Amino acid sequence: MEKLKRKIVCLIVLVMLLGMSGFSSSAVEAASPYQPLQHSINKILTDSRMAGTTSSITIRNAETGEAIYEKNADQLVTPASTLKVLTAAAALETLGENHRFSTELYTDGTVAKGTLYGNLYLRGKGDPTVLKKDFDNFASILYKRGVKRLAGHIIGDDTWYDAERLSPGISREDESYYYAAQISALNLSPNTDYDAGSVIVDAKPSVLWRPADITLTPATGIVRVINRSKTVPRGYANTLKIEREYGTHKIIISGHVPIGSIGKKEWIAVSNPTKYAIDVFKKSLAERGIRFVPTSKIAEGVTPENARLLLSKQSMPLKNLVVPFMKLSNNTHAEILAKEMGKAVYGEGSWDAGLQVMTDYASSIGLDTGHWSFEDASGMSHANKVSSSQMSQLLYAVRSEPWHQTFLTGLPVAGADKRFVGGTLRYRLTGGAGKGNVLAKTGNLEKVSSLSGYAKTQDGEWLVFTVLTQDYRYSTLPVIDRVAQTIAASSKKP
Known part of the structure; x- marks a missing residue:
């Protein structure tokens, strides 16, 4: 009988010990500080x-x-x-x-009596931070160096990267807007957000029943604005819509803009970022007093190996x-x-x-x-x-x-x-x-x-x-x- 009691006691103690062991394990788990x-x-x-x-x-x-x-x-x-x-x-x-990106200006010509006989090559190396003021600076330096007239063409060279412009995930609905802009080695951004390859389109109310006033920043001729909007009285809903027609250079502006409203502003991706850059560069040259012969044009091409470097602009690091x-x-x-x-x-x-x-x-x-x-x-x-x-x-x-x-x-x-x-x-x-x-x-x-x-x-x-x-x-x-x-x-x- 005593042996049986001792066995029972031992079993009870063993169960208690096992229970305490289990409790101890749970306590450790529960004590996780997280x-x-x-x-x-x-x-x-x-x-x-x-x-x-x-x-x-x-x-x-x-x-x-x-x-x-x-x-x-x-x-x-x-x-x-x-x-x-x-x-x-x-x-x-x-x-x-x-690391810095750069944009370079070359020529294959010579200057005589204020005229540059030859082409200007604007070569991009991916810099997304190029602004209109950078092109203005290029133009000012050229003018100070004695270039008053260009008897050649302005060539945009974007061959630093391949010719594929849109990544596979870009949908037809997105392509019109800055967040789906085409990727080029030669870029221009409209402001210091540096949305390269886009132009700011600002539509504001004008005279009652007339189309909205449209401003492009920077001004460029490589897009065609089709303004179907209408200025309406105060209190009307602002229904302005600004988008680029798929696969074209046409920017369509439609809807109503009420008198007294702020209108609408959109960052629109251009259809050709390389031509956009050289078009605005040409405007900078003209604004700084550099004239062109009637046959001068803008085009895309490759910088010749024998061209000499005139100017270079580097991005921020x-x-x-x-x-x-x-x-x-x-x-x-x-x-x-x-x-x-x-x-x-x-x-x-x-x-x-x-x-x-x-x-x-x-x-x-x-x-x-x-x-x-x-x-x-x-x-x-x-x-x-x-x-x-x-x-x-x-x-x-x-x-x-x-x-x-x-x-x-x-x-x-x-x-x-x-x-x-x-x-x-x-x-x-x-x-x-x-x-x-x-x-x-x-x-x-x-x-x-x-x-x-x-x-x-x-x-x-x-x-x-x-x-x-x-x-x-x-x-x-x-x-x-x-x-x-x-x-x-x-x-x-x-």
């Missing part, structure tokens, strides 16, 4: 706007790379413009922070260009960078070569390139795919790069009202913990929204996060912003 954040994110994702949505979410510790939250982490989703984080990283690594590129999510910059990387590494300024460089870079930092698929560098294509696990791994990996601080300066800052600080996040997360503490690249296409970057918690700890969503019925932006806000508001302290 558990409150994990629970909060799970609750946010029950939002009805996520129903039926394809999504992928990963949050990592920025110091260790440890994944502290994952939801469909390996699901491939269209990244939209968050793909630009790979483009920027590959460009900084491949081209270097101090890449470490500065990443600001308008990333803050404003400039698609043209992304595609130019891709072609420039291809030119630098493989001697070919093409998308195929440039995208290969991006793939090479991703592989070099340990990313699984089998989980990346992209056919452009801007994120415009719906065919682009990546997982949040891979995107967040990229953001973790670049923290060890010597140019990481430059990379950070390019990311939009949540709630920062200055355009070149807040960028595409300046009107988001404008209050609460996220303001100023979320640095991230946005991404938006039809039924696609994403956000990928860094968030500083209440403990001062940096976390890497990526939220990718597509195929939603209702916009997921509010959900994405709640996730970012919750990360910034989190703390490991009890």
Whole structure:
């Protein structure tokens, strides 16, 4: 009997010990410092706007790379413009922070008694930051050097890159607008947003029942404006529409513009960025007093090997260009960078070569390139795919790069009202913990929204996060912003 009692006691003790062991294991698991954040994110994702949505979410510790939250982490989703984080990283690594683009002016002629007998060759090497004032400066210098008349032609040379102008993801509906501008090695931008290959079309009310007043910036003759608009009385709806007719150089302006309204302004992609640049350059020459013989014309061509360099204009270094590129999510910059990387590494300024460089870079930092698929560098294509696990791994990996601080300066800052600080996040997360503490690249296409970057918690700890969503019925932006806000508001302290 005593033996039986001792056995029972031993069994009870053993069960208690096993129970305590199990309890101890659970206690360790429950003590994860990120558990409150994990629970909060799970609750946010029950939002009805996520129903039926394809999504992928990963949050990592920025110091260790440890994944502290994952939801469909390996699901491939269209990244939209968050793909630009790979483009920027590959460009900084491949081209270097101090890389500059250039635009050069050559001639194959000589000057006699104020007349240049020969052609002027405007040769582009990808610079997206060329402005009308740069051409004015070229013209002023030529005039001061004694060129008062041109007895030749103005030739635009864009052969630094290949002749393919549009990436595969550009739809017919998008081609009219600046965000889908054609990619050329010879560029002109209308202002310091540097939307290369586009012209600003400004339509304002004129006299009642008359067409709107139209201004082009810069003025150019390579587009044909067809003004079908009408100025209407105050109180009428502003129905102005400005677009370039598909496949042509015609800019159609239609609809009503009320008296007293601001009208409408659009950045319209031109049908030939190379001719656009040389057309405006010719205007700059004329405005600075340089005359032309009647046979002078503008044309596209190749700079002869024996031509001599007259003038050159360089862009800002890449470490500065990443600001308008990333803050404003400039698609043209992304595609130019891709072609420039291809030119630098493989001697070919093409998308195929440039995208290969991006793939090479991703592989070099340990990313699984089998989980990346992209056919452009801007994120415009719906065919682009990546997982949040891979995107967040990229953001973790670049923290060890010597140019990481430059990379950070390019990311939009949540709630920062200055355009070149807040960028595409300046009107988001404008209050609460996220303001100023979320640095991230946005991404938006039809039924696609994403956000990928860094968030500083209440403990001062940096976390890497990526939220990718597509195929939603209702916009997921509010959900994405709640996730970012919750990360910034989190703390490991009890």
